[in-house]
Amino acid sequence: MTPRVGPATLAEAARERRDVVSGETREESALIRFVLAPDGTVTPDLARKLPGRGVWVAADRASVETAARKGHFARSARTKAKAPPDLADQVEMLLQRRVLDGLGLARRAGRLISGFEKVSAALTSGQAAWLIEAADGAPDGRRKIFAALRRSPRPVGLVGLFSSAELGLALGLENVIHTAFLAGRTADRWALEVQRLAGFRPLLPESWREEP
Template identity: 35%
Template sequence: MRTPHNERLTPTTRSTRPGEKSPERKCILTGRHGEREDLIRLAISPDGQVLPDPRARAPGRGAWLGVSRAELEAAIEKGKLKGALARAFKSAPPLVPEDLPAQIEAGLVRTLTDRLGLEMRGGNLILGSERIAEHARGGALAALYHASDASEGGAAKLDQAWRVGMDREGSGEGGTRLPLDRAALSVALGRDNVVHLGVIMGRGADRSAAERVEQALARLQNYRDASQDARETGAV
């Protein structure tokens, strides 16, 4: 569950049971298919305005995006999004708010912070450098995360403890820098000065807490990052 620094995350977890295939959806801009947990759903409000639906819970017909924020902004500027939405919703072109890309990113950030809060309440997260280091050296952490503004020294010490516990010394692997600073993490987890956090190993056949957190994190990072696949298709 760890990703070496600067390595792009890719969603790898699914909400389906073992052996089941996750439903696929089609990106309205690129035409590519992907599992719904990798894409971002858009919904239409009663007044015809496009709204982000990152949890895919809004009623009615939805449209799906599998592009980064930069690619979405380019599609909006070129007028491609309105046409794609009209075809997807089988209606007149809906109203696209100017800040839709920012709304989507904010929704994905909330999804990540909400997920961290749920895992905290479920007893799946460990805070405090000393406690994290103890669990890391014992091989009891499924994932290790650092705030975006964590010091290099503090992160390096915990990374080393994790490598020792997982018998990966010399690999260069370590915790993942979250796109959240310590203030955002502290608010999300209801604790003071959260700089690092560890996710304990799962205790059942269901997806582990680390997989759930990684999925939310990967969707946000993939939206923020440029998509190599979309650039290669030239569809956006």
């Protein structure tokens, strides 16, 4: 059975929960669920499947760190809770893995394409919902693909989080630089994971802003 990445439906992601830090009610897709392990350790439950009462925190580093530091997990669960000092880092790592796993699943489903010519064509024809660029790709190639991105007749998301090696490992390919996620419900569900990850690390390298 193929592992599930993200909610099964967009309606599922739109269910609302209360963020224990701010007290605001938000859609599940904008939150991280945590549960307490038998020993009281706070455990991220990104797939929302672990048993036990969930504690929901906004999907950003500051909120998770605040929840851990100020005892929100214990107050919400009404029991002792041990939040690891690196809890936000754990969430970031798990979200990163889910985003990469989602790319691999999309490739096997035929919803992801790679290579400059194919990606450029998908962008200019309006078929692409996301452009995933290797963070360590050559600036010249990046400028050319960004030119195609600007010609897209529809808004296209941009991710530059991962190296060519990381993308290659996720996709089972070599020398992955330019990748496009084709528009559709699969891309919409994947976008929810990307949006959560964006709360923990920038989606684009700082150095890209310095390029001409």
